[in-house]
Amino acid sequence: MSDTEASRPADLGRQIAVIAAFCFMIIGAMVGTGLLGGTAVQDLQGGALDADASYLAPARPAFSIWSAIYLGLAAYTIWQALPGQRARLRQRTVGWWIALTMVLNGLWLVVAQFATLPLTVLAIVVLLVALGLTFRRAVTSRLTGEGFLDALLIDGVTGLHLGWVTLATVANTAAWLTATGPAAWEASATLWGIVVLVVVALIGLAIGFFGRWRIAPALALAWGLCWLAAARLAGAPSAPEIGVTALLVAAVVLLPTVVIAGLRLVRPDVD
Template sequence: METPAEPALAPERERRKDATRQVVVICAFCFMIVAALVGVGVFGGTPIQDVQDGALDADGSYLAPARPAFSIWSVIYLGLLGYTAWQVSPRQRSRERQRALGMLVAGTMVLNGLWLAAAQFASLPLTVLVIVLLLIALAVTFHVSMAFPGRGVADSVLIDGVTGLHLGWVTVATVANIAAWGAPATGEGGGSATGWGIATVVLIAAVGVVIAWWSRWRLAPGLAMGWGLVWIAVARLTGDPHDPGIGVAAIVAAVIVVMTPVVGKVGQQVIEVRNAEA
């Protein structure tokens, strides 16, 4: 027989679970930042462009973006810092959206840090495995963020925007990581490298269009993918390995992935206005 005290314990259990989730998010962020500091050479780590015999540098493969592309991590980390601080507030503690997303966001931050650790201390194939897992985790997190719509600027920026940027950038980074492992630059290039490089860039553009449609025209994933593609173009047009074919294809793909959600959003608003006037 249920005692009167038992129902009263349920809210307390929920509060403890919420507090635990908030602490886990904080710990995940701290782990990611420590790993990032090691990854840029602090604490004795080797800068990422120099690990794995330079395979992850701008000249490591035909699909590697130029070094300035990686400055997007500063924006993503700043956004994740904002999310970590915001989700601790008492008003966010028991929100259903936070309950649905908190552990998922924490998981993406842990995988982010694990990739950096794998790049520093493990093998190139392991970095591919970790970044693929990160991409899957981000896709799931992005999907859940759509299933639990937010409200207000903070939701739009710190969850939808940051998760979208993270997903878009990691989509491009996953391709570059796989290329660094499976098709490293040899200096010989040739038609075969150009052919598969252009085909892969076309695939990235197609994925960007699908993400835009799937997300009901959210802008952040396309912006991050466009950023990565532009810097792939810069690397192939101005650096080594030099490949104008891949460079031009990357510019076209960047325009497609950025403009698709913009056009889709405008079209959606036009339809809504016409329906309201009907």
């Protein structure tokens, strides 16, 4: 069954919108990270977004995942602009949504550079919701027999983006609460950190279930959790209990996905 119909003017408009959204995201990233003369991300908001600013912040190497996400979004932007992709039903289903997530991605960095810490939380929560809806649409619009590029550039890249932003939302919110809360809160920070990570485990499993156990979100989330563990076990502020919990949550999130991926190799009809 083909998912290509006759081309419409709106299809070309969608392709152009995706390109424009990617350009905005890259410009936003350059502004937000200080490449155009602003402040580096780790120094924004008085350092509240740095790896040592809260108990739920991952170590700095974790943020290298943005390179993979941006590279994947660049590849998607080029691929979806090809004439053969213009009138595909799947591109019509997800193209505008992926464009929206790229705009919101760039907007978060601009907000972090020029606005307040609470507004960064609002911006990243909106991005997370948009990514969740986009990933769900991507998974449910997938037709049997669609190729490797569909799996990689739509399901894979969107899933990677979603998984990482899930943890980034937790870290961003923790940074805000740490920066604005009373000093007395630190006495119970370890307990609340563990509780939040249990919630992250439930969210990760929910993403897996509703995303039909696509592996990309679990990989990104587990990546961030492992670096969070590294930061708490070997960095400052030290919190070994949170570090161990983060490793356990990474395993809980990743294991079901890996098992089902293995089953799909044996039985392709498993979904």
